[in-house]
Amino acid sequence: MIRTHGAGTLRAADAGQSVVLAGWVARRRDHGGVAFVDLRDATGVAQVVIRDEILAAGGAHDLRNEYCIAVNGVVELRPEGNANPDLPTGEIEVAATSIEVLNPSAPLPFQIDERVTVGEEARLKYRYLDLRRPAPAAAIRLRSKVNQAARSVLLDRDFIEIETPTLTRSTPEGARDFLVPARLKPGSWYALPQSPQLFKQLLMVAGMERYFQIARCYRDEDFRADRQPEFTQLDIEMSFVDQDDIIELGEALATAIWALIGYQVTTPFSRITYADAMERYGTDKPDLRFETEITDLTGFFAETQFRVFQADYVGAVVMPGGASQPRRTFDAWQEFAKQRGHRGLAYVTYAEDGTLGGPVAKNISETERAGLAAAVSAQPGDCVFFAAGARRGAQALLGATRLEIGRRCGLIDQSQWSFVWVVDAPLFEPASEAVAAGDVAVGSGAWTAVHHAFTSPKPESLDTFDTDPGSALAYAYDLVCNGNEIGGGSIRIHRRDIQERVFAVMGLSAEEAQSKFGFLLDAFQFGAPPHGGIAFGWDRICALLSGSDSIRDVIAFPKSGGGVDPLTDAPAPITAAQRKEAGVDAKPAS
Amino acid sequence: MIRTHGAGTLRAADAGQSVVLAGWVARRRDHGGVAFVDLRDATGVAQVVIRDEILAAGGAHDLRNEYCIAVNGVVELRPEGNANPDLPTGEIEVAATSIEVLNPSAPLPFQIDERVTVGEEARLKYRYLDLRRPAPAAAIRLRSKVNQAARSVLLDRDFIEIETPTLTRSTPEGARDFLVPARLKPGSWYALPQSPQLFKQLLMVAGMERYFQIARCYRDEDFRADRQPEFTQLDIEMSFVDQDDIIELGEALATAIWALIGYQVTTPFSRITYADAMERYGTDKPDLRFETEITDLTGFFAETQFRVFQADYVGAVVMPGGASQPRRTFDAWQEFAKQRGHRGLAYVTYAEDGTLGGPVAKNISETERAGLAAAVSAQPGDCVFFAAGARRGAQALLGATRLEIGRRCGLIDQSQWSFVWVVDAPLFEPASEAVAAGDVAVGSGAWTAVHHAFTSPKPESLDTFDTDPGSALAYAYDLVCNGNEIGGGSIRIHRRDIQERVFAVMGLSAEEAQSKFGFLLDAFQFGAPPHGGIAFGWDRICALLSGSDSIRDVIAFPKSGGGVDPLTDAPAPITAAQRKEAGVDAKPAS
Secondary structure, eight states: OOOSSOGGGOOGGGTTOEEEEEEEEEEEEEETTEEEEEEEETTEEEEEEEEHHHHHHTTOTTOOTTOEEEEEEEEEEOOTTOOOTTSTTTTEEEEEEEEEEEEOBOOOSSOSOTTSOOOHHHHHHTHHHHTTSHHHHHHHHHHHHHHHHHHHHHHHTTOEEOOOOSSBOOOOSSSOOOEEEOTTSTTEEEEOOSOSHHHHHHHHHTTOOEEEEEEEEEOOOOOOTTOOSEEEEEEEEEESOOHHHHHHHHHHHHHHHHHTTTOOOOSSOEEEEHHHHHHHHSSSSOOTTSOOOOEEOTTTTTTOOOGGGOSSEEEEEEETTGGGOOHHHHHHHHHHHHHTTOSOOEEEEEOTTSOEESHHHHHSOHHHHHHHHHHHTOOTTOEEEEEEESHHHHHHHHHHHHHHHHHHTTOSOTTOOOEEEEEOOBSEEEHHHHHHTTOOOSSSSSEEESSOTTBOBOGGGTTTTTTSGGGOBBSEEEEEETTEEEEEEEEBOOOHHHHHHHHHHTTOOHHHHHHHHHHHHHHHTBTOOOEEEEEEEHHHHHHHHTTOSSGGGGSSSOOBGGGBOTTTOOSEEOOHHHHHHHTTTOOOOO | OOOSSOGGGOOGGGTTOEEEEEEEEEEEEEOSSEEEEEEEETTEEEEEEEEHHHHHHTTOTTOOTTOEEEEEEEEEEOOTTOOOTTSTTTTEEEEEEEEEEEEOBOOOSSOSOTTSOOOHHHHHHTHHHHTTSHHHHHHHHHHHHHHHHHHHHHHHTTOEEOOOOSSBOOOOSSSOOOEEEOTTSTTEEEEOOSOSHHHHHHHHHTTOOEEEEEEEEEOOOOOOTTOOSEEEEEEEEEESOOHHHHHHHHHHHHHHHHHTTTOOOOSSOEEEEHHHHHHHHSSSSOOTTSOOOOEEOTTTTTTOOOGGGOSSEEEEEEETTGGGOOHHHHHHHHHHHHHTTOSOOEEEEEOTTSOEESHHHHHSOHHHHHHHHHHHTOOTTOEEEEEEESHHHHHHHHHHHHHHHHHHTTOSOTTOOOEEEEEOOBSEEEHHHHHHTTOOOSSSSSEEESSOTTBOBOGGGTTTTTTSGGGOBBSEEEEEETTEEEEEEEEBOOOHHHHHHHHHHTTOOHHHHHHHHHHHHHHHTBTOOOEEEEEEEHHHHHHHHTTOSSGGGGSSSOOBGGGBOTTTOOSEEOOHHHHHHHTTTOOOOO
């Protein structure tokens, strides 16, 4: 090693010690023929004192920020009164006896300083400079610790870490596949896996019983909202288990992981059914850090004369103190609803004197006006927001409104961590809804899987899921933290006949099923064990733990919008020769 | 959990205990109205005794091998004299009180039995059955332990585990890239990384100082000799280090990993220069489990009249007792040489009575005949094989001959592990040789890098590597175990000017260098630290440890020849719609 000590490890007890440090110039001040240099390395920062003649001898007169240097010197206590209590090394400084410039630095595109705000494009283009800043570096370091904490839990429970292929066959899990031409089999293509789903199930058939992998996954989506084309999940599968076993394991993992940031998780986490979550919070990933709930007013308005509320569903959510919002804020709420595909957001203000205001108040009956506050538990000064229409859509708008209320009214305790398992989701949803949401349907049927095609129906739905797909429940469980889905899994189908029936509901003919999934159906014939698993969104979990707004902050080299890496400028055009050689234009052998 | 105990964990002390087991029928024998079933799970095997009426009650009369079952029962000591000392559970059996068939099994394509030989194509097509056999399962389980042992060493030394992108830009490292069309940037393509080389170097520029990753890598090669299109390496990079630091780390890793199979590695490993390895063993990955060396006879034959030996180089290797090989064996040796691109393999037999035989003996002079045995240290009864011609080519033939001698004469102690570092390799080789060997040259120059373009010249070659590329030494080190290269690394270039000079030697113009590697050259300008690293071939190491002949045995779902997965049948044709959507045929925006 070029160095003998980490700069950040030096303490008063090291005084008198000869040391060699190596790192970067974080700051240089000159005073009276002496340069005071903050030398930064991975362990921290120490002050190095370099007399001008030593600078000169090392050819380092032009020493600037981010020069990479090695310094020989002696640790000394700082002069009386000069100690810096804010710095772990603040009691000492290193008196340099020689300096070597290992590599100079050109002028920086931005300062390596927590306090400087830098645009994301510049941060990503110069990610190697961005990562020299404390917070970005800490996020990457924390992620490494998260990996180890999770592995430790899993290895203690006899899990086996197994790598699954990434040059594989398309597995339809709701998104587009990335494709790779196979030069040696012209006209054929590999797909990059959306998850190791089928391989981990095959490992259960293989008798591995307990599998895990921190797995790279790929989805060719439109990079909406903080998605990355490649992302990472902690992927787990177990045999001979029931839902409670996986849930217990998930809680053990969360406990170990949140302990890394000093938070003691309380287990067991509460559970809520999908139906309940939609009714009460208008979302399948409720943020339970605040109590506000949606009120179902369908019955309350059953006899209403107000056309807008003559709907399948009417619901409301209350904004505490919301009556006093200015007119332009109510206009903004309309915009908020329109951006979510709704016509607007009906509301009634409930003034301090008890009178109701806003456009809706005039349209509802005297009785409705009189009973409303009690029905929604509104207090004088509150505002009541309404949504009416198809149940799920209206609830979703109320759910979004609830969240926005939580933010605007400061109802969310940012220091709190709220975990909840969402269970008993529907097994199927209308394929039209999935496609509208940008997903890829597996078959041509009217129904598609909410989780994926390999999720088992709950035992009570086993006989009826194909005759009444809309009512069937999935044997699935999602883990939600502060309104983010951070994990999801299910008990899987392990019998060929049930898997075939599920495929049939999704509109896959027996031939299509055999052609696309024959290897899985075949595997189920050879004593496939009951099994289930879960996958945790590793980028999201690391972002939550590090207090990052975006998963990009916990990825060493993330893509920006459009899937471009501003650093390497990938993706890039290929040459005609590459194209030819890769067999891109070959037709498959027939 | 469906089960209460692992089958393989039951012991005599458990007698009297009620248990639930779940697993697979490994064997069934019927005797006197009772079925004796070997029940296998991940922990081992236990004998379960099931009376016919209990079988019938569980609908399990047709119980066959590989049925997946759950059994309720009571642990009992086996009757006097019936214990099986070969089985950890051999003192007990489980008297079943009920049985449930969790999933039946169709007739098997091959028996789940160590003793049955199965063709590889069938093993891979039914990999989920193959992995139920003890040896294939053990190899996968061992691999998981190897991961943990390596991580433990690295984490103890403050390394950070960091994931690097796999949808990235082509990095020329000697092979073809796999390509991925970028739908959102039509006409542009990602490349799958041949290694994380450039990203790990950028992480050093970022000040991460100690990086590791068990990384998936991709090379689109012709699947010669036990290669896989996707493979795994333990990838490591450190800042502020010298060669000795990386070598010490590599030895610590080998020590921890080989301890998993109960082998105590002796460190430090010996080191040999590339030149020495070629001279003495005819290869840059010498198998040092046996001592046989090549003798340089160029001087000895300096004045020879024998035309074949009037060459730049003449060398020989001795086969103990080889004089008595039958004529057809000597013919086979000629074939052996021809397959390696040589005209034949000259030889002289040295009979027990001291006379020399074989075609060459007649062609060399009396003096040469008289001195030969002493020159090569041959004993009566030995055979001396010769190669003459261009030095490296002739040495390579002698190296292959040496290995074959080692095998045929039983000189190789199969229980031994021999580690050696090969250092001081050439920095460059003629580009024509690399291309002839199937590699892809980075530039259009006469020279290309032996390791890769980012390897630093040794300090003594820094001034002259571009004026005399053929003599320059690389600051590189390869770890060889029993003749297999299991790791390789180098101290990297960290200065822009040196990197530019290396690119220039390889025939990259300044414009090409900036266009392909501008991001790296730019990064070097901002105080890039001195750094170096290493990558270990994880598949090969796991194969060695598990005693596997092929890396396919330590990959859960390997590809067979031609890059095909016989299980999923990947790669597969894509539809016209997929092709269109992926933007395969788009021309790049100009």
